[in-house]
Amino acid sequence: MSGTGDGRDNGIEAVFSVGYNFVFSSWLIGAQMDASWNRNKDVVTRMLGTNTNTGSQVVNSNVIVPGSHSTLATGVIDFSLQKNWTVSELARIGYFVTPKTLVYGGLGWSVSGFDLINNFGFVTSTSGCAAGAGAYGGAAGAPCTCTLTGLGWTAAGEQDFGGWRGFLQFKSINYRAKDVTILGQNNGVSSRTGIDTFVPITVTTVQGMTDVRHVSASTLELNAGITIPLGVAFNRWRP
């Protein structure tokens, strides 16, 4: 009833931040909000694995001999998880190694938007969440969009260059797992009545499908950038 698979993906992203610092002697505390997006949609983790499919069928009839049978099959799983954007709120604390050099760490919460894509698209459902991109002949459809939240932390160094600062930051986010549940579009009761080959016929169908996807993710980032203090900037622009 289970299987494994693996893959990897790296990409490039742009990060913009705003924040506020308080300096106490050699220490700094502050709050920062990061926003990033995967501009080129190139951070797409493909998850390959196997699946197990079990089925059973029972036929009851007042005319033919009742019977039953079961099936067991294995197959391949092929999903992609594409990260689109992230917003993080971080509290940070730093220490001035020199008056112009700061090392700091941060801790906070992040929320990210993902597209979950079923590359097989074997299930028809009420939304695009289960419809794949048709890579293997499946029905084309929109990916399943969901958000994941998680704890994030950073470790970084920042250097003042006289009016602007440069920094190198390592950031990790461990997203909490989330269940994405899809219900089949034909769930419910349907009935058909008519004449078929001169015989009155009534067909009643009860159908139910539930597709639960347990999704989790984590990211590691290494960012390099520049910081512009707003006080300095405003003062410089002041006539």
Next chain:
Amino acid sequence: MKKLLGAVAVVSLLATGAASAADVPAAAPMVTKSGWAPVNAWDGAYVSGALGLIRQHADINQNVSSAFNQTTIGDPLLGAGAVTTNIMDQHIVRYGRRAR
């Protein structure tokens, strides 16, 4: 004598302070129009922009259950009044391990 010297010193210090306050203009702002303040610019608001490399790991575990129950009254092959019930249950477990 010591008291006298001490009093003179205090008066002298006070005079010096008064003279300084009167003669020296107010302290220049930490950040001036023509230049940057190297250290105290850490205090306050800021904006930043960065480009980075990102590596993403992901897990997925999919569980699909499907039930299909169909009752046919009057199957053309079996004749009018024939009742056939077809019950199917399908269970699919899909598991994808964290991609590294």
